[in-house]
Amino acid sequence: MKYLLKSRGLNHFEFCFGQNTSTFSYQYDITVIAYGNGKFVAEGFYYNNDNKTATSSDGVTWTNAGDNIGFLAQAIAYGNSKFVAVSPTIYTKYSTDGVTWTAGNNTGITSTFAIAYGNGKFVAGGGGGVVTSTNGATWTYVDLNSTFGIYHTISAIAWGNGKFVAGSANGKMAYSSN
8 A cells, every 4th residue: 555644753754645535545656746835746646547646735635636738747846936747758747736737848858757946947857868947848958978978867856055966877976056
């Protein structure tokens, strides 16, 4: 069984599955959660590609938001007053409320595994590099071949302390302030 947890501190998590079982049943894999503008947005899937998106103001009670775009998010971030989600393929979507989603443009990289927001832009990474966007809809490719090598997959990205930090599947890490 899979459960959603809430926390009263890092040392104490409580199960909150069952408080709203109509949103995610135990068969769903919850793959992404982001927080922004007073709301959590989570997405998950069932084995038959039945994707679900849910929202919550408190992280305990969840409301089914459906999924009007149809792809499962691999990663999600909040910034610039919107949620932006990337798929494990080339697709993106964005939403101001976590309920109604708009398809973004193709990222131009072969797969997308990570996204972060900072310094006024979203940065997403995956197979073949990194892309940036100020609005979550249009994306610009950033060539990192000299940093990570020609065959690289960016698997993690974070923003903090004035810089983006990216990690790759081949064990390399790099940072950038822009």
